Structure formats: C-alpha cells, structure tokens
Amino acid sequence: MIIQRHDIDLETPTGLMRCSVYRPQADGKFPCVIFYSEIFQQTAPISRSAAIMAGHGFVVLVPEVFHELNPIGTVLGYDDEGKDKGNADKFTKNLEAHDSDTQAMIDYFVQQPYCNGNFGSMGVCLGGHLAYRAALNPVIKAAFCLYATDIHSNTLPCKEGNDSFSRTKDIQGELVCIWGKQDPHVPTTGRQKVYQQLIDTERNFTWLEFNAQHAFMRDEGDRYDPALALECYKLAVNLFLRTLSL
Template sequence: MRLEADTFTDLPMDDGVMRVHVLRPQGEGRYPAIILYSEIYQVTAPIRRTAAYLASCGFVVGIPEVYHEYEPAGTVLAYDKPGTDRGNELKFAKPVPQYDADCRATLDFLKSHPNSTGALGAFGVCLGGHLAFRAALQPDVQATACFYATDLHTHTLGAGAQDGSLDRAGEITGSLLMVFGRQDPHVPLEGRSMIRNRLEETGVHYEWHEVNAAHAFMRDEGPRYDAELGRFGYDSALRLFREYLR
C-alpha cells in the first residue's frame, strides 16, 4: 500500500506534550493500529523505516517519543557513545508510571484515530521491546511483538523500585511474540530462560523464537544488521497482527 506523508500529533500530558509520529496507508480506509516503541535513541531513521514497512502492510502506526519529559520534541539521539549514554541515562531516570501513562495516552489516541478500526497491537525493539511488553498488560492490546526486550529479566526499567513487568505477565490477555538473539549480551541465556519460564507459569498465549544474532539485529544500520533474520522478524510480527487484529 502507498503511504500518506508522515505526520505527528502532540498529545497533552501532565508534564507538557508527548509527540507521536503517525504513518498510515493512503486513502480513507480504516486499519488496525500499532503502537511502535523505539530503541533508546527515539525516532531514528531505522525506526521510521520500520514504521513505514508496517504501515504499508495495512496498519496505522504511532511512535511516541519516549523521552519527551527530558528532551525537546523531535530530538533524535545518535547511534554513538554520547547518544547511547544519554539514552541509557534517561531509560533508568524515567519513572515507570510515566511510561505507562504515555502508553495509555498513545493507545487512546490510536484507538480514536479516524483511520483506525480500534483494534490495537504493539511492536517494540530493545527498550521498546520491554515497553511493548508493558503495553501488552493493557486489556485492549490484542497482539504484541517484542524484539530483544531489555531489562525484563533484571526488573530494572525506570527509576525507583523493581519495574514489575515480568511479575505482571499473567495480566496479558492478548497474544505475544518474543524474539531474542542468542548472542545478545543484554539478555543472556539465564535471562531468556527466566522470561520464558514466567510465561509458562502464567499461561500467556505466546510464540517464542531465539535466533543466532546479536542485539539490534533488525536495525538496518550498523554491523549487527541481519537482513534475513530481520525479514523473519517482520514476517512473524505481521502474521501475528493479521491473525489477531483483523
């Protein structure tokens, strides 16, 4: 499908505004909506290409700027050491309730979008994989794809006490896709085993894949990119969304 030009909406929040970038198919049709969570770098070119790919497959895609409390609207952190350091600093500085409030506001916006059917899914990579997992805790999110979700097994997302994401896995009522790279130092075997065991304990409806790849293997910039495994990841997510959102 052809795409409309990228747009954005600044949603009012208690601490200012949160910019949500929107990509969707052309025309007046209505489509399921997906909240797309970025890495720690916010809405980079690879994230926009991911959104464009999903939108061209027939979805309204909204990308919230996850650090809107700390950085001016439109800020993109670079894929370098300063950008990585800043992204990691903010990842742990932001309180978990603020992540959740952002999620709910974005979902409500997508549900009421004039081109949305109201069906909701979530997709995320790295930090975004964890945030997508938390989005799955919302009862109206029917399908969620999490790629190399960080900090789930360490319970260390955000400021303060443990984030509780994995402890709350039993609240997930939709279908879940989890994909990890075996050579990802951020989520070692022990961590992956912990996550999968918890999903088994709680009876979540989930699909699980481990591939021979490093962290961020779906990012189409840099030496860790694996196009074949990236295609596998996108195909798996699209199959999930088409089955449960349509």
C-alpha cells in the same frame, strides 16, 4: 500500500509527547500498532521499520519515549554520547509514565476515523520491553517484542511490585518474543527467566531464539541481519493481521 506520515503532539500526564503516524494513503479503517523505539528515539532505522509495517495495512504510531526528558524532536546518535544519554533517560523515566503514554495514545487514536479500534504493540530493545509492558493494558490484543531488555533484570524504575516481570500474569493479549542468542544484554539465564515466567503464568505466547546479535533489526551498523529482519517483519505482519483485523 502507499503510505503517508504526519506528527501529532499529545498531552500526557507527564508532558507533551510527539507521536509520528505512518498509515496507508487509502481510505478505510486500519488496526493501530504502537511501535516503541530503542533508547535513541525515532532514528532513521526506526522510521523505516515503521514505514514497512504501515505499508502492510496498519496505522503505526511512533512515540518519543523520553519526551519528558528531551526537547520535542530529539533524536540521539548511534554513538557513545547518544548511548550514554539514552541509557540515562532509560533509568530516569519510570514505567508508570510509559503506561500513561500508552493510554494517551489509545485514548486519542481510537477516536480517529482511520483507526478500526484494535491495537497492538511492537518494539526493539527498550522498545521491546515497552511493547511487552503495553500488553498490560487490556486494549492491546497482541505484542511483538524484539530482544526486550531489562524485563529479566527488573532494572527500570517503577513502584514496588509494578515491574514488568512481576506483572506478566496481567497480560491478556497474545505475545511473540524474539531473541538473539548472541545478545549480551539479555543472556541465556535472563531469557530462561522470562520464558519460565510466561509458562508459569500460562500466557498465550510464541518464543523464538535466533543466532543473532542485539539490534539485528537495525539496518545501520555491523549487527544488521537483513534476511532475519525480513523474517521478523513477516512474523509481525501475520500476527497483527490475525489478531487486529475486524
């Protein structure tokens, strides 16, 4: 489908948040997918990923995940300076603020004439964690989580007992969890911990591990795996078509 893009600045409890909207040009009501970026915010690879998903008939929302900590429109570089700033932001913003960001997007976009009222979440790296986290919201019917960091280690700030690992039991929608076996950020023991938690809490989930490194979806850099990325896009599209279409 041919798509269009526009930006909207939403009020949240922690400040103004820019959200980029990628959606079909065609008339109609489409499912919404909140696409959470990595720590660098909306880089060119993230924009291209959002466009790919939107072209399959979704309204894709890309929030600035650290809007409280940076000027609107900030994009960090894929370099040491950007990585250091992004990681500092990651350990500064608490998960409760991410929760209120998610709710602000749902509250706004459910009222838009191009949204069919069904919401899913998707993300990479930090965004994979935030997609998993978003599924704590009962409105989120499905979450596609790519190499989600910090769930197993409980290293993101939050109130005691409100970490994403402990809250797994509250996820009501369907999960797809994608991992790279050669990902140093989520080692085998970490993946096994999350898997066991999903089993113990009897969640509805699909679990896939590939021979891939961290950030294999990012179409810049030497870790990009185009064939595997294409396979993951297909899996995500199928998940959301099945769970979010009226």
